[in-house]
Amino acid sequence: MFLRWGGAVLIVAAAYYMGLDKAKALQVRSSVLNQFQYSLGMLAMEINYGLTPLPTACKSLSNKVKAPVNSFYYSLYSKLENGAAKSMQEVWYMSLEEKKESMFLEKADLDILLPLGAVMNLEDRKGIIKHLYLAQAQLRQAFYNAEEKRQKMARMYIYLGLLGGMLLVIILI
Amino acid sequence: MHEDSITKKIAPLLPPHLSSCLLNLPTQMLKSMEEIRLRSNSPLAISIGGLIVPLSLSGVITSISDAYIVLREDILYTLEMISRHSLFAFEEEIKNGFITISGGHRVGMCGKAIIEDGRIKNLRHISSMNIRIARQVKGAADKVLPYLINQKEGKIYHTLISSPPQAGKTTLLRDLARQLSYGVKRLGISPCKVAIVDERSEIAGCYEGIPQMDVGPYTDILDGCPKGQGIIMVIRSMSPQVVVADEIGKREDAEAILEAVKAGVAVITSAHSSNIDELFQRPVIGTLFKRSVFERIVFLSNKRGPGSLEMVLEGEKGLPLYTASRKGEC
Numbered sequence: 001m002f003l004r005w006g007g008a009v010l011i012v013a014a015a016y017y018m019g020l021d022k023a024k025a026l027q028v029r030s031s032v033l034n035q036f037q038y039s040l041g042m043l044a045m046e047i048n049y050g051l052t053p054l055p056t057a058c059k060s061l062s063n064k065v066k067a068p069v070n071s072f073y074y075s076l077y078s079k080l081e082n083g084a085a086k087s088m089q090e091v092w093y094m095s096l097e098e099k100k101e102s103m104f105l106e107k108a109d110l111d112i113l114l115p116l117g118a119v120m121n122l123e124d125r126k127g128i129i130k131h132l133y134l135a136q137a138q139l140r141q142a143f144y145n146a147e148e149k150r151q152k153m154a155r156m157y158i159y160l161g162l163l164g165g166m167l168l169v170i171i172l173i
Numbered sequence: 174m175h176e177d178s179i180t181k182k183i184a185p186l187l188p189p190h191l192s193s194c195l196l197n198l199p200t201q202m203l204k205s206m207e208e209i210r211l212r213s214n215s216p217l218a219i220s221i222g223g224l225i226v227p228l229s230l231s232g233v234i235t236s237i238s239d240a241y242i243v244l245r246e247d248i249l250y251t252l253e254m255i256s257r258h259s260l261f262a263f264e265e266e267i268k269n270g271f272i273t274i275s276g277g278h279r280v281g282m283c284g285k286a287i288i289e290d291g292r293i294k295n296l297r298h299i300s301s302m303n304i305r306i307a308r309q310v311k312g313a314a315d316k317v318l319p320y321l322i323n324q325k326e327g328k329i330y331h332t333l334i335s336s337p338p339q340a341g342k343t344t345l346l347r348d349l350a351r352q353l354s355y356g357v358k359r360l361g362i363s364p365c366k367v368a369i370v371d372e373r374s375e376i377a378g379c380y381e382g383i384p385q386m387d388v389g390p391y392t393d394i395l396d397g398c399p400k401g402q403g404i405i406m407v408i409r410s411m412s413p414q415v416v417v418a419d420e421i422g423k424r425e426d427a428e429a430i431l432e433a434v435k436a437g438v439a440v441i442t443s444a445h446s447s448n449i450d451e452l453f454q455r456p457v458i459g460t461l462f463k464r465s466v467f468e469r470i471v472f473l474s475n476k477r478g479p480g481s482l483e484m485v486l487e488g489e490k491g492l493p494l495y496t497a498s499r500k501g502e503c
Contacts, residue, residue: 047261055259121258123264124261124264128261
């Protein structure tokens with residue numbers, strides 16, 4: 001009897017945790033998009049007014065933005081300094097590929113972020129800034145959409161996990 | 174030290190195969206190397222003692238036909254590394270045709286100039302690079318310094334250094350700045366406040382604002398600033414006793430030098446010329462001569478190696494104080 005109830009509690013807890021995890025992913029994605037939007041603005045400032053070389057700018061951003069986006073910028077910095085790739089485009093692509101899962105980025109988000117690597121290789125500062133501001137605007141929209149989705153779905157995932165666990169217990173008992 | 178700077182500062186900026194080629198060169202060759210030249214679809218070459226020699230990929234001097242042919246990718250890789258993957262940050266430098274890298278070495282470049290409103294806006298399709306290896310020769314000014322100082326009054330003369338290109342003008346200016354900044358005990362000169370207006374980052378070789386050469390403990394450097402504006406700026410802001418600037422030639426430079434002289438600041442500067450007559454015929458320099466600005470004129474040449482002191486003239490009357498042939502002092 002004790003084992004049965006113990007198992008039931010475990011099933012409900014596991015299902016609840018799954019729902020919670022799904023909800024957390026929505027929350028992280030939303031925060032990541034917001035952090036990217038904020039950090040691209042800072043990057044544009046560093047490039048436009050400070051003429052800061054990218055490795056220095058990326059290191060500075062890795063200290064200013066929140067996790068997990070900070071680790072993306074740190075990855076850019078370390079790869080650029082260690083000569084891990086030939087160009088900023090490659091380094092940007094490699095770091096995004098590495099971190100996209102931990103940042104819960106979706107394809108639409110990557111479609112905004114990936115082309116920025118090639119933009120950084122431009123010689124024309126004004127051109128880079130324009131692209132960064134455009135990406136920032138797109139990220140703002142993506143953030144609003146992600147927030148809307150989070151508000152709608154996050155609670156639902158938690159309840160769904162809890163109720164799904166309870167349903168499974170009822171079926172099994 | 175010189176070869177260390179090449180292996181530690183320059184080699185990492187080249188593609189791995191060119192970097193290992195450089196590291197394979199004998200130490201003696203590294204010591205005397207002046208330039209590394211990369212041109213798209215042309216042989217890899219280095220310049221030693223004024224001669225250009227082609228190099229094979231194994232780092233051996235060879236014929237043009239057996240030399241390594243530099244690829245466009247090699248140039249692009251080097252450009253990425255030199256600019257720290259941030260070409261936008263070097264727009265102004267590229268516009269002027271060079272970037273100064275860590276160690277004070279200068280990378281000159283050629284490509285297609287983009288013109289806007291009659292002025293160079295940028296360089297695109299960069300196809301050749303010349304890595305000029307900066308060399309600090311401490312003591313380069315030892316021989317000339319006694320002629321540039323009035324020991325009785327403890328005064329430093331307004332001096333113009335002239336020579337053909339690559340004869341050691343900048344090396345001499347750098348050492349003069351260093352020695353005056355430290356002070357020259359044997360000539361009774363105590364440490365001076367020196368300001369270097371380093372328009373092309375050649376004298377102090379500043380990298381991210383930090384001089385890569387020893388230019389003395391009391392030396393302020395205005396890096397990348399046009400000389401005309403820079404000289405006035407440092408006089409107003411840093412109260413120097415000596416202002417050092419390289420390669421004067423514009424009217425603004427002459428006006429700024431006149432201001433410095435009026436302000437009682439010693440000016441040490443340089444100008445290209447292959448002989449005395451040519452120097453006097455240059456419009457800006459001619460104007461300064463007419464106004465008797467320079468009290469000492471130093472001529473250098475390459476005859477007995479870079480930095481050979483040929484002549485020191487007393488400025489106003491043009492009397493020779495030293496000539497290499499007679500080695501006599503008047």
